[in-house]
Amino acid sequence: MGLETFSVRRGQEFNHKKDRKGAPVKGTLFGGIPADLQQELFETICSAGRVKIERIVSRGHASPEGFWYDQEGHEFVLVVQGSAGLKIEERKDILVLKPGDYLSIPAHVRHRVEWTDPTGDTIWLAVHY
Amino acid sequence: MGLETFSVRRGQEFNHKKDRKGAPVKGTLFGGIPADLQQELFETICSAGRVKIERIVSRGHASPEGFWYDQEGHEFVLVVQGSAGLKIEERKDILVLKPGDYLSIPAHVRHRVEWTDPTGDTIWLAVHY
Numbered sequence: 001m002g003l004e005t006f007s008v009r010r011g012q013e014f015n016h017k018k019d020r021k022g023a024p025v026k027g028t029l030f031g032g033i034p035a036d037l038q039q040e041l042f043e044t045i046c047s048a049g050r051v052k053i054e055r056i057v058s059r060g061h062a063s064p065e066g067f068w069y070d071q072e073g074h075e076f077v078l079v080v081q082g083s084a085g086l087k088i089e090e091r092k093d094i095l096v097l098k099p100g101d102y103l104s105i106p107a108h109v110r111h112r113v114e115w116t117d118p119t120g121d122t123i124w125l126a127v128h129y
Numbered sequence: 130m131g132l133e134t135f136s137v138r139r140g141q142e143f144n145h146k147k148d149r150k151g152a153p154v155k156g157t158l159f160g161g162i163p164a165d166l167q168q169e170l171f172e173t174i175c176s177a178g179r180v181k182i183e184r185i186v187s188r189g190h191a192s193p194e195g196f197w198y199d200q201e202g203h204e205f206v207l208v209v210q211g212s213a214g215l216k217i218e219e220r221k222d223i224l225v226l227k228p229g230d231y232l233s234i235p236a237h238v239r240h241r242v243e244w245t246d247p248t249g250d251t252i253w254l255a256v257h258y
Contacts, residue, residue, distance in 0.1 A: 022235050022238070023235070024217055024224075024232055024233060024234050024235065024238055024240075025232070025233045026224055026226075026230065026231070026232045027230070027231055028229045028230045028231070029207070029229045029230075029231065030229040045205070045231065045233065046203070046205060046233040048203055048258055049258075051180055051256075051258040053205050053233075053256060053258075074175070074177055076174070076175060076182050078158070078209075078254060080207075080209065080229060081229075088153055095153075095155055097155075100157045100158045100159040100209060100210075100252075101155065101156070101157045101158075102155070102156055102157070102158065102174065103153055103154070103155045104153060104154045104174065104175040104182075105153050106151050106152070106153065109151070109153055111153075123229075125207060125254065127180075127182060127256055129177055129178075129180040129182075129258065
């Protein structure tokens with residue numbers, strides 16, 4: 001059984017797509033972040049059926065004004081580095097997530113990212129299921 | 130839409146089971162770790178259908194001698210704190226996972242935990258899918 005290890009150099013993109021079926025894949029959430037990150041970075045790490053596990057990197061990004069995520073499936077997000085403020089439409093407060101904090105968001109619970117750490121990269125693990 | 134926030138006091142268990150259908154749940158992977166941890170701690174954070182997201186806390190634990198995990202579904206593991214050595218049956222080396230490192234393990238790829246950090250808690254996020 002083969003194994004593909006992804007290197008961790010800055011500015012080099014992961015090559016998650018090379019993940020062969022049946023082979024374990026090792027990687028790090030901290031590597032392969034482009035120096036230039038004008039848009040948030042969404043990368044699928046692995047997926048099967050309706051399940052998708054992805055890394056998201058935000059560099060001070062937020063959801064566009066007036067935009068709400070309204071998703072068909074459930075989502076679980078974990079902040080691994082940095083911090084973020086999430087707004088659930090039906091709540092008035094902003095939920096602040098720091099490293100180790102997670103939020104499980106059921107399908108069709110409308111939400112948006114109000115802010116992410118303006119001083120560095122916020123790294124998320126997201127599971128869509 | 131309600132929200133349940135789990136407190137982070139040591140020695141207090143999460144109450145993930147209270148997760149009402151349809152309500153976002155916020156929590157932290159770093160809280161609620163019992164002072165006494167004779168066995169590895171496995172806690173389901175959320176689940177739906179065949180998907181289960183869990184926190185695992187290891188305190189120097191390893192898989193029993195000769196034991197191999199051989200699972201029906203795929204598993205994704207992320208080390209959030211601490212470190213661990215994983216053995217894939219068909220490989221000779223030990224894969225060392227540090228914070229931010231993940232391993233996706235396809236169904237029926239036999240594997241075991243050779244060691245976890247003997248000096249502190251190793252906290253994992255695991256996704257079974």
